[in-house]
Amino acid sequence: MTARITVLGLGTGDPDQLTLGCFRKLQQADKLYLRTDQHPMIEILNENQIAYESFDQLYVEKATFEEVYEEIAQALIRYALADNVEIVYAVPGHPMVAEFTVVRLRELCSEANVELQIMGGESFLDQAFTRFGFDPIDGFQLLDATDLKLNQLNPNMHTIIGQVYDTFTASDVKLSLMERYPDDYNVVVGHALGVQGAEQMIEVPLYELDQIEGYGNLSLVWVPRGESPELLNRTFERLHEIVSILRSPEGCPWDREQTHASLRKNLIEETYEVLETIDDDDPDAMCEEMGDLLLQVMLHSQIEEETGVFTVYDVIETLNEKLIRRHPHVFGEREAGNSDEALANWQAVKDEEKRSKGIDLSEQSLLDGIPRELPSLMKSLKLQKKAATVGFDWPNSGEVIDKIVEELDEVREAIKLKSADNQHEELGDLLFAVVNLARMLKVDPESAIAAANRKFTERFQYIEQGLKKREKDFAQSNLEEMESLWQEAKKVLKKQAKKQEFS
Incomplete structure (x- = not known):
């Protein structure tokens, strides 16, 4: 007999939702293993005198969930090969929804020549769609609370977050969501959905997500899709949409008329305005000016998108590929112990790229590649x-x-x-x-001359203000008076700078 593992789903906890086929398989099992006995269906197993063993002890012994899931999958393979009988492995919900032991079993069974059969069960998603009351066709994503990443969050879609085992996990989820959603955005916590007498649905503002009780194995968080400008304006997709509207026939006449050539000076100006905010150490202004600079990238990309040459997503893809390719010491097997070695790796990859394009490096000047339009x-x-x-x-x-x-x-x-x-x-x-x-x-000479320019501006403006206090203008003054104010400015501004440094 070929070794076999049958995985079946126990559903969400309502006995009436357990399929007849799954129940029969539970009754007939020679060896029944449960990932966890912390599930409402355990009562039904006990009532029907169905023997089982659980892997709950591994949650105590192992440091991470990943280690627990790996050990469960490896153990099931060993049992199936040793006993030469069908092993039945029951998991909460549906075996193919947020069940990482099954993902690993699919890999290991193929390698160990163990037959794997999967029987469905009611997923917690079935109850979530029913109880939360939304249609997933409107846009839906399922995310793991234990591995939640900011770039996964999409306010345009309904989001269900599973594996919210405890308050600590809920707190991590809250902090991640608050990077994308307003602090008072309403979310819904669902405990034991579909389980009679245990179900709870609690709507709270996001900032209170970790302040409610009852989190456990059957807890979910639902983040409804949003349509408010406050929410959508934090997405890159909305920026792309706005720029395309501005360039459309129904958009702005000025934006429609722009070309790469006409926008050239804007790109330069916006770059220098960003540099000014960096020199001023002004984060608020920097945030605004970097947005203006990003707009230039979006406009140039939109012009090309309209001709079918490339889109801003091609720009992003090209950049991502280049960053990965030119950092082999981060994303590859090369090493770099310091910045000089990192730059050497970068240059080596650049040389490889040129050779792949048919460029003969021996024919190139050492000075090739320096932009003509640099300051x-x-x-x-x-x-x-x-x-x-x-x-x-x-x-x-x-x-x-x-x-x-x-x-x-x-x-x-x-x-x-x-x-x-x-x-x-x-x-x-x-x-x-x-x-x-x-x-x-x-x-840096650019930085040095910029600092000198700022210093000259401040001192000259001090002269202007000094003359105004004396009810004079430049025509009524002379070089001697202006030089006196200049020397005064040096002392006063130096004191102010020191005061700011220590404040």
Whole structure:
């Protein structure tokens, strides 16, 4: 006789819902094992003197549910092969709904040449649809409370969360849901749905989810689908929908007229506005400006979607694939103990990508790949870094300073000659040398000049306010007075900065 395991579902706990076939199989079983005896149907087994063994002790012995389920599946395989009889394994609900031991059995039985038969039972979902009163065809998802991930949550669909065994699990579920739903969003907790005398349905605002009692093996949380703007506006799908509406014939005339070329300046401006919020350390402004930058990505993607070339989902897919591919030390088998090794892995993968496209790396300049449109200081820094990788570099910062002095002397000479072309060239060389010093000192020149610009702005505005207090304007002042206010500004603003630092 071929070793066989028959898995059957005990249903939700209502004896009237247990199928006749399942009941007969329970009566006829030579060996009956239960995942748990913490289920209302145990009373029926006892009344009918049906012998069984349960695996409840494993929940005490093992540290995780995964270990429990693995041990149950392995044990059932051993019993089936050793006894050479049909093993009946009964689980709560339906064997194919949120029953991880059955998932594992399907894998192990195939490997061990054990025949596996599955008999259905009433799922807790049957009672959930009936008692909660929604049609799953409207959009429905079933999630596991013990492995709930934020990216699984979709407010456009009804969500049932199972495996809410206790208050601690309910608290974890609450915190996850509050990342996507309002704190006062109404949810429904169902205890022992369909079990006469034990069923409870409790509607509570989300923030009270872990404050109610009665959680156990037969507990569910239902999160109704939502249609409020407050909820849907937190989804990427809603953003995609809004942008497509704006570009549609019924949308905004201005948005419809835009092209990649016309939006080019907007993309640049929005990027710099994000940088400004970073420099200002202003999280609220950063949140808003990053949204404006994201809008530019959405608009460019929508233009291409309308021509059938690509969509924003293609953009996301390409990015995800690139991130995984270029981080083999995270998603692959390579290693990186520090940032330099990580960058080396990144560059190696980039080189592999180029070769796969038929690009001969030996024919490429070392400086290829630096964007043409980069701001000049940033581009100078990248050019110098590239050159330094092959040893074309200053040995130390002292020699760079000497070079700066040399370039400054050449600027002075160009001024004496009154040659505009020479002045233009020599000033460029001087700035390039200053960027070299910034690189040697590990200072970002863009960041440094931005800080200098902010400092100048603050001090100059202090002069403006100082003149206003004296009821003057620039025409009524002179350089000596302005210089005096400038020196005053340096002291006052420095004190304010220190005060903010320690506050």
